[in-house]
Amino acid sequence: MTDSRARFVVTGAGGYLGPHVVAALADRGHEVLAVVRPGSAAVTDPRAIRVEADILAPDFDVRSWGAPQGIVHLAWQDGFVHNSPAHLGQLSAHYRLLTAAAEAGTSRLVVLGTMHEIGYWEGAITAQTPTNPLSQYGIAKDALRRALPLALPPETGLAWARAYYIYGDDRRSNSIFRKILEAVDAGKTTFPFTSGKNRYDFIRVEELGRQLAALAEAEDITGTLNCCTGEPMSLADKVEQFIAENDLPISLEYGAFPDRPYDSPGVWGDATVIREVMARG
Known part of the structure; x- marks a missing residue:
């Protein structure tokens, strides 16, 4: 110490x-x-x-x-x-x-x-x-x-x-959370998304x-x-949680993008x- x-x-x-x-x-x-x-x-x-x-x-x-x-x-x-x-x-x-x-x-x-x-x-x-x-x-x-x-x-x-x-301090990041905030700023009510099944830390x-x-x-x-x-969570659950916590007037358009084959189904520390x-x- x-x-x-x-x-x-x-x-x-x-x-x-x-x-x-x-x-x-x-x-x-x-x-x-x-x-x-x-x-x-x-x-x-x-x-x-x-x-x-x-x-x-x-x-x-x-x-x-x-x-x-x-x-x-x-x-x-x-x-x-x-x-x-x-x-x-x-x-x-x-x-x-x-x-x-x-x-x-x-x-x-x-x-x-x-x-x-x-x-x-x-x-x-x-x-x-x-x-x-x-x-x-x-x-x-x-x-x-x-x-x-x-x-x-x-x-x-x-x-x-x-x-x-x-995530957090999202306006200063380049994450999906910032992109959702920008979509809301632009007046969009839906956000194109994958299946969101992949789990991350x-x-x-x-x-x-x-x-x-x-x-x-x-x-x-x-x-x-x-x-x-050390606690994995699906991308869909996390993004839905983010939308709810911030009371954002937008919904996810599941399946608009295919899941990428090189992304792990689940990875965490x-x-x-x-x-x-x-x-x-």
Whole structure:
């Protein structure tokens, strides 16, 4: 466990997930450096120290962050565009940044991973589940996950935190929930949908932020683990729940799109480790 008040750096602090991680770390009493891109219009938590930097530039010096206890690395271009050329094009820059941070003395790295490292799978995903990514995004993330442990010094603790189906703060996401809200904005009363039978591990973005903040403190937890609920739910049930909770005047048009053959009928994370971390308070 870290000191009661430590300094943490959060990269990608202006993205979809970043503000929630920054807020969760600040809620836990830590000093937070919220790193955003130069010129970013993103609003950062007033409790954090805002830092604008191109962290993937070859000349970026991680020592400008001082001596943080840990780094929560969320920054990743085109995270919602799974076959963007940026994923593999920037892979070495992420590797360079994180290995340089470790060499500069950062003792804790929490790096955001993804269920897309696995590829097609049915059932619970554990740390031992074999990976076979089917997108540029999944390939790049999995390559970084495999490479970092071979390069980091033994005194640097790495937690690779796999995320699942994130929702909440939906206007800032690129999920089906945002698309439904936009359809309502446009005056539509139906939304074209698949069968919705596929089951996923849905986690609110605020809860994911809290899990990552707790994981940043848990220095004894290393390796690959899941940040998730561990409780699969069908896409249809989740979307219907979202429509009802928000009292939206729209209904799903089931069967308008065929189910994709490469989507798993059901996939979720084994939440054993993250539940133990969260139970520490």
